[in-house]
Amino acid sequence: MKVTRRKFIRTGLLVTLGAVLVDMFWFEKFFIETNEFYIGKATKETKNIKVVQISDLHLQSINSQLSRLASKLNKLKPELILITGDAIDKAQNVSLLNDFLKLIDKQIKKVAILGNWEYWGNIDLNELNKVYSENNCTLLVNQTTQYLFGDKSISITGVDDFVGGNADYNAAIKDYKKSDYHIVLNHCPQYNDYISTQIDTDVDFILSGHTHGGQINLFGYAPFLPPGSGKYVKGWYTQNNSRFYVSKGIGTSILPARFGARAEIAIFNLL
DSSP states (O other): OOOOOHHHHHHHHHHHHHHHHHHHIIHHHSOOOOEEEEOOTOOOOSSSSEEEEOOOOOOOOOOOHHHHHHHHHHHHOSSSEEEEEEESSSGGHHHHHHHHHOOOOOOOOSEOOOOOOHHHTTHHHHHHHHHOOOOOOEESSSSEEEEEETEEEEEEEEOOOTTTTTHHHHHHTTTTTOOOOEEEEEESGGGGHHHHOOOOOOEEEEOOSGGGSSBBTTTTOOOOOOTTTOOOSSEEEEEETTEEEOOOOOOSSSOOOBBBBEEEEEEEEEE
16 A cells, blocks of 8 residues: 555654653653762762652652652662652642652651642641651751761751742751761752852752753753742752752652653762
8 A cells, every 4th residue: 555745744743742642641750760970989889878869759649650669769778868849749648658658668767858839738747747757757947967877977958948938048057067978958949049159068969859850841941940940950050169959850740741851869879
């Protein structure tokens, strides 16, 4: 049977559209990439402290993707898991967060901060804090805490959300103690512009989320970024001699799709 040029082009367009839709609504949402970094003198050969960032879960259910993620974390056994906001966006999903955290080895220490959706979703923060505490996770709201791993100390500063809460970096570092490493958690990367002008303590890097990598990223261009993103989309940035990493996160909001912004976790190796 002879195929006309018009039919060939139409078929090609339909196949391409189908592939794009499968990528948007399935592949990029449900397959989480792992981005791994070695900080300072850490290498693949050194015995490192592993710190994992998880951001923007936007939990709606405990699907196979999240079960695999929990299994991966249990095998990886990082010293710290850092949850950088928007874990849930509805009050009724606090129990879902509890279910997800229970899949992760309780012995792994965890730290969490708030994102805009924890505020916009009218979530009971006392209930949320209780769930985190029961799963060996410390919720930081403009606070700093210190951990010891062997002979190394790590301070984690957690800043309140810039859009929905009351971000106050200066209050957050009030109780900072000199440490071998200092990591700042700040959900909305726009606030990093302010943090980078205020740093008077040693900060190795800042971890943010919020942007979802644009969620729909058209070959490097993100047509929509949520308020609080500033000029940042994904990956590493340097501002006023401060380094920070913007995670693409795991879940989605508003539109349940991703394109050019595959879900991710990030691993940071410290020596």
